[in-house]
Amino acid sequence: MCDPDRGCLGFETIWNANALPPISNGLHSGDAAALMCGGATVWTVLSRYGIQPRDRVGVLGIGGMGYLAIKMAAAMGYHVVAFSGSESKKADCLAFETKEYYMTSGESMEGLTTLIDF
Template sequence: MSDPDRGCLGFKTIWNANALIPIPEGLHSGDAAALMCGGATVWTVLSRYGMQPGDRVGVLGIGGMGHLAIKMAAAMGYHVVAFSGSGSKKADCLAFGAKEYYLTNGESMEDMEPLKHLLLCGSSSEDYTL
């Protein structure tokens, strides 16, 4: 048995069925697990802090959590603006629902409209000039 408050190495546990969400057919449990970490983190921010459909929401850091943030924010009706240090992520960001994409390493953002919210999804502690 596992300790549901502190551990993740158990092979079985007992939970109240009302607190569980079944994994849909066709979704691998490994993929579903990621949704309960990065997905829950992103969902909490997007759903609890007064964001409204149409708000300009920036997503800085386009890794696993950033990808989820773009998809969820776009699905919730926010105007998503993606920021990354790599131009190679632009196509993915736009396909996931971002309306705008900016490079953080040199691209001018002087003409960019202000953001209402900014989600910092990267692990770097660089000093960005947004």
């Protein structure tokens, strides 16, 4: 059993196979489970709270789930705003269709530096 509202897809769950994408031969099942868990978490937020295409959606922290959030939000037509403590993530965010990118200190959102603003 699983409870997607509480988040437990990283360990195990049973789903109808027709509702899931196939796992590539080169991808370990444990890695696929982590992607499904992170993807389900991001999907829940993006689809459940009345966000409309062209609405601004902020992604704080550009890493595993942050990249998933950016890609999904952009694919859903949202105006994606990324917040990162590293300028090295800028190119990736641009490639994933981020519309705004802000540098943060990691401790505060004050004094953000705009790197991209369309």
